[in-house]
Amino acid sequence: MTAFLALLRRDIVVASRNALMLLTASLTQPVLVVLVFGNILPRLHLVSDEFRAVMVPGLMSITMLMAGVQGVLMPLSTDLGGSREVDERLLAPISVLGVSIQKVVAGAIHAGTAGLIALPAMMLLMHKVTGVEVHPRWALLLPGVVLSGLLSASFGLTLGTQVQPRFAGLLFAVVLGPLMLFGCAYYPWMGLAVLGPVKYVFLLNPLVFMSEAMRMAVTPDVPHMPTPLLVGGLVGFTVLFVVLGTRSFARRTIL
Amino acid sequence: MSTSPALVVENLTKTYPAKGKAPAVEAVRGLSFSVEAGEFFGLLGPNGAGKSTTLGCITTLVRPTGGRILVAGVDVVAQPIEARRRLAVVPQTRNLDRDLTVREVLTYHGRYFGLPAAEREARADRLMTELQITEKATSKPLTLSGGMQQRVMIARALMHDPRVLLLDEPTTGLDPQARRQLWELLQGLHKRGVTIILTTHYMEEADRLCQRLAIVDHGRILTLDTPDNLKKSLPGGAILDLVARTPQPLLPTLAALAGVVRSERLEDASGDATKERLRLFVDAGDGLLDRVLSVVKSAGADLDHVSLMAPSLEDVYIHLTGKDLRE
Numbered sequence: 001m002t003a004f005l006a007l008l009r010r011d012i013v014v015a016s017r018n019a020l021m022l023l024t025a026s027l028t029q030p031v032l033v034v035l036v037f038g039n040i041l042p043r044l045h046l047v048s049d050e051f052r053a054v055m056v057p058g059l060m061s062i063t064m065l066m067a068g069v070q071g072v073l074m075p076l077s078t079d080l081g082g083s084r085e086v087d088e089r090l091l092a093p094i095s096v097l098g099v100s101i102q103k104v105v106a107g108a109i110h111a112g113t114a115g116l117i118a119l120p121a122m123m124l125l126m127h128k129v130t131g132v133e134v135h136p137r138w139a140l141l142l143p144g145v146v147l148s149g150l151l152s153a154s155f156g157l158t159l160g161t162q163v164q165p166r167f168a169g170l171l172f173a174v175v176l177g178p179l180m181l182f183g184c185a186y187y188p189w190m191g192l193a194v195l196g197p198v199k200y201v202f203l204l205n206p207l208v209f210m211s212e213a214m215r216m217a218v219t220p221d222v223p224h225m226p227t228p229l230l231v232g233g234l235v236g237f238t239v240l241f242v243v244l245g246t247r248s249f250a251r252r253t254i255l
Numbered sequence: 256m257s258t259s260p261a262l263v264v265e266n267l268t269k270t271y272p273a274k275g276k277a278p279a280v281e282a283v284r285g286l287s288f289s290v291e292a293g294e295f296f297g298l299l300g301p302n303g304a305g306k307s308t309t310l311g312c313i314t315t316l317v318r319p320t321g322g323r324i325l326v327a328g329v330d331v332v333a334q335p336i337e338a339r340r341r342l343a344v345v346p347q348t349r350n351l352d353r354d355l356t357v358r359e360v361l362t363y364h365g366r367y368f369g370l371p372a373a374e375r376e377a378r379a380d381r382l383m384t385e386l387q388i389t390e391k392a393t394s395k396p397l398t399l400s401g402g403m404q405q406r407v408m409i410a411r412a413l414m415h416d417p418r419v420l421l422l423d424e425p426t427t428g429l430d431p432q433a434r435r436q437l438w439e440l441l442q443g444l445h446k447r448g449v450t451i452i453l454t455t456h457y458m459e460e461a462d463r464l465c466q467r468l469a470i471v472d473h474g475r476i477l478t479l480d481t482p483d484n485l486k487k488s489l490p491g492g493a494i495l496d497l498v499a500r501t502p503q504p505l506l507p508t509l510a511a512l513a514g515v516v517r518s519e520r521l522e523d524a525s526g527d528a529t530k531e532r533l534r535l536f537v538d539a540g541d542g543l544l545d546r547v548l549s550v551v552k553s554a555g556a557d558l559d560h561v562s563l564m565a566p567s568l569e570d571v572y573i574h575l576t577g578k579d580l581r582e
Contacts, residue, residue, distance in 0.1 A: 006366035014354040078353070085350045088411075090316060091343075092367035093336045255271065255317045 003094035004102050011075075011106035026067040026114040030059040031121055038126045051186075053222055056122055056134050057214030058185030061148060063118040065183075065207055068111030068152020069159065069176065072103055073168065076160035080252055090253055100157060100249040104242060107153025112145045119218065134218055141217035144234075148210040151238040155206060157245030161252050183207030188215060190223040206241075209233035259328035261419045261450040262290040262313065267322035269308050269474075282308040284474035286322070290452055290467075292418070295445045297465030298454040299568070305474035306454035307347060310423050313452075314344045327418040340368065343412035347423040349404045351396035357407050358383070358392040361414050368415035375414070382410040386440065402433030409440070413449075420444070422453045426460060438464060458568040470575060477575045485571045491516035491536035494564045495547065500529045501556030508550050509535060514543045530559070537563075 015022060037055060041047045079086035089099050123134055163171050183205050184192075189212055192199035202208050209230055216224040224230065269283040283305040290296040298306045311317030313324055315335040324331045331338040352360050358379060365375030383389040386406040396404055405425060412420055422441075426434040441464060445451050455461050461468050462482045469479040478485060486492075499505060510518040517536040537543055544563065551558050 002369040003367045006363065006369075009366070010352075010355070010363050017354075083348050083350045084346070085352060087316060087344075087346060087350050088352060088364070089367075091314065091339055092364075093339050093369070094367075095336065253316075255311065 003092045004098050007089060007092065007094070007099070007102045008106055011102075012109065015071075015106070015110060022067075022071075022110065023114065023117065025070065026063055027118055027121060029066070030063045030118050031125065033059060034122045034125045038122065050222075052126060053134065053219050054188055054215075055186060056119070056126075057218045057222075058183070058187075058211045059122060060115050060118050060214045060218065061183065061207060061210035062180050062185050064111040064115040064145070064148045065152045065155075065180070065210060066176070067114035068107050068149055069156035071110035072107035072153050072156030073160040076103070076157070077165040077168065080161070081165065086253055096250045096254055097246055099253075100246040101242075103249075104150060104153045104157055104245065107156055108146070108149030111149035111152045115145050115148065115214075135220060136218050137220065141214075144210075144213040144217045147234045147238060148213060151206055151210060151234060151241065154238055154241035154245050157249060158241045161245060161248040179205055179207050184211040188212070188222055189225045203229075203233065206233070206237040209237065259325070260289045261292045261294065261327055262296075262452065263323070263325040264288050264309070264313065265323040267309065267312060267324060268320045269305075269312060269317060270320045282474055283312070283319075286471070286474065286476055288469050288476065288479055290419070290450060292450055293445075293448050295441075295451045295464055295466045296453070297461045297468035298452070298471050299456065299458070299461040299465075299468050299572075300454075300471035301456055304471045306471055307423055308474075309471075310344070310421055310452075310454055314342060314421060315339060340415065341418045343415065343417035343420050345405070345408045345412050345420070345422040345425055347427065349396075349401070349408065351404060351407055351411070353395060353397050356393050356395060357388060357399070360396060360407060360411055364411045364414045370415065378414055378416075379410075382413055386410045400433075402429050402436065405429065405433070405437060406440070409444075413444075419450045419452060422451065424454055424456070426455070426457065434460075458572065462568050470572060472576055478571075482568060485568065486566045489536075489566045489570060489574055491538055492566070493537050494566055494570075495535040495537050495544075496521075496533070496560070496562045496564070497535075497547070497551075497558065498530065498532050498560040499551055499556040499558045500527070501531050501551075501554055502529070503554055505531055505551065505554055505556060506533060508554070509533065509547060512543070512546050512550065514538045514546070531556075 034055070037047060038052045042049065042052060090096060119136065159171060159175070182202060184202060185207065189199065189202060189208055192202060212225045212230050213234060215222055216227070216230065265287050267283050267286040268281075271280040271282060273279040286305070286309055298309065300306050308317055312319045313326065313331065315331050315338055319332065326338045327341040329338045329341060352363070355363060361379040361382060362375050365378065370378070383392060386409060388403060388406050388410060391399060391403060396407060399407065426437055429437065438460070441451060441453070453464065465482060467479065467481050468485070469476045470485070471477065478488070480488070506518060506520055509515060515535050515537050519534050521532040521534055535547075548558070
C-alpha cells in the first residue's frame with residue numbers, strides 16, 4: 001500500500017505541475033462547443049433551449065472520457081516505449097496488478113477533476129442565455145463522476161496496452177470520435193425511442209452511461225435512462241475494462 | 256545458515272513464445288550459477304547470448320519458463336515483491352523518470368520502498384555526494400549526459416540499500432572517460448561490500464572488475480571461473496612471441512621442445528627472408544625460456560625480440576566459441 005500511495009502521489013504531483021497544460025487540453029474543446037452551441041447559436045435562434053440543457057451533461061461526460069483516456073494513454077506510451085520507464089514502477093515493492101490499478105486511479109482523478117471544472121465553466125459561458133435548467137445534485141454527481149472517471153481511465157488502460165502508440169491518432173479518429181457522436185452526449189437516450197429497438201445498440205457504447213449519469217445528476221428536468229440500467233452499465237463497463245486493461249498491462253510489462 | 260548466497264540461479268530456462276510469424280526463441284537454456292554476498296560477478300557474452308533475459312528473470316521483469324532463482328534466499332517467482340526489496344537494477348536503457356528532478360528521482364524511489372522522510376532525504380544527499388551528481392540535483396534527467404544519467408540510475412538503485420546490485424551492460428554507449436569513471440565507482444561500491452552482478456560484452460571490463468565470471472553463449476554457460484583461471488585454462492597457459500634473424504629455420508626445433516603446446520609462424524612485413532617471427536603457446540614452466548634461448552643460440556641466430564604474455568579473455572572466448580565476440 002505504501003508503494004501504491006507513493007506512486008499515486010508521484011502522478012498527482014507531476015500532473016499538478018502540468019495542470020495548466022492538461023486542463024487546456026481537456027477543456028478547450030468542450031468549452032468552445034458550449035460557446036458556439038450554447039451561447040452563439042441560441043442567440044441567432046438556430047438551436048433550441050432544450051438542446052443546451054441536454055448538451056451540458058453530455059459535454060461533461062465527453063470531457064471526462066477524453067481526460068481519463070488521455071490521462072492513462074499518454075503516460076503509458078512513454079512507460080511502455082523505448083526507454084521502458086515503467087520498469088521503475090514494476091521494480092517497486094508492489095504487484096503488477098497494483099501498478100496497473102494505480103494508473104487507473106490516477107487517470108480517474110484526472111478525469112474527475114476535468115469534469116468538475118468543466119461544469120462551472122460551461123454554466124458560466126451560458127450564463128447570459130435564458131432557459132437553461134442546470135442544477136447539480138452533488139449527492140448524485142460525485143459518485144457519478146467517480147465511476148465515470150474510473151470507467152474512462154480503465155478504458156484508456158485497455159486501449160493503451162492493446163494499441164501500439166503509433167496508432168494513437170487512428171484510435172482517436174475511429175474509436176473515440178464515433179463513441180462521442182453516438183454517446184448520447186448531444187441527445188438523451190430516452191429520446192432515442194424514435195429509433196425503435198436500435199436504441200439498444202447504443203448501450204454498447206460506454207459513454208452513453210456516463211452521459212446519462214451526468215444527465216441524472218445535473219439536469220433533473222431532462223429524462224434519463226432507468227437508474228438500475230444506468231448504474232449497471234457504468235459498473236459493468238468499469239469492471240470489464242479494469243479486467244481487460246490490467247490483464248493486458250501485465251502481458252505487456254512482464255515478458 | 257544465516258548467510259544465504261546473494262543469488263542462486265538453478266537450471267534457469269526461458270523460451271519466448273512464438274509471436275505471429277516469429278518463431279519461439281529459446282533465450283536461456285539451463286543456466287546455473289550462484290553469487291556469494293560481497294562478490295563482484297560478471298556475465299560475459301555477445302549480444303543475444305541471453306544475458307539480459309537472465310537479468311530480467313532475476314529482477315522479476317521476465318517470467319522464467321523453468322528453473323529457480325533465489326535473491327538473498329527469496330524465490331523471485333513465488334515472492335516477487337520481497338525479492339524486489341532485496342535487489343536493485345541499473346537497466347541497459349536509461350529509464351529515469353523524465354518528469355522529476357534528479358533529487359526527486361531518488362527521494363520518490365525511497366518513497367516507493369517506504370523509507371521514512373528523514374532517512375530518504377539523508378540517503379539522497381549522501382548518494383548524490385558520493386556519485387558526484389549534487390550539482391545536478393534540480394536538473395531533469397533528460398538534460399544530463401549519458402554518463403551522468405548512468406550515475407543517477409546507480410544512485411537510484413542504491414536508495415533502498417539492496418543486497419544485490421545488478422547492472423545490465425552499464426558502459427555500453429559511454430565515452431572512454433565516463434566508462435573509466437564508472438569502473439572506479441563500481442570498484443568503490445564493491446569495496447564497501449555491495450554485491451555486484453554485471454553483464455557486459457567488453458572483455459576488458461569483465462577482466463578488470465569481476466572476481467568471477469561466466470562466459471555465456473546461446474543461453475548456456477560455457478565456462479565459469481576467475482578471469483585468471485579462465486586464462487590459465489587455455490592450452491599452454493601463456494603465449495611466447497619471438498623474432499630472430501636466423502640462417503636456418505627455428506620453428507621445427509622449437510616446436511619439439513618440452514612445454515611448447517602449439518606453435519606457428521607469423522607473417523613478417525619486412526620481407527627479410529632471414530627474419531623469423533614465431534608464436535609459441537607454452538606451458539610457462541621451469542627453464543622453458545632457457546631452453547628456447549639455447550635453441551636460438553645453437554642455431555646461430557640473433558634474437559631481435561622476445562616476449563612472454565598471459566593470454567587475454569579474448570583468447571579464452573575465441574578458444575571456447577571459435578569466434579570473435581560479435582558486436
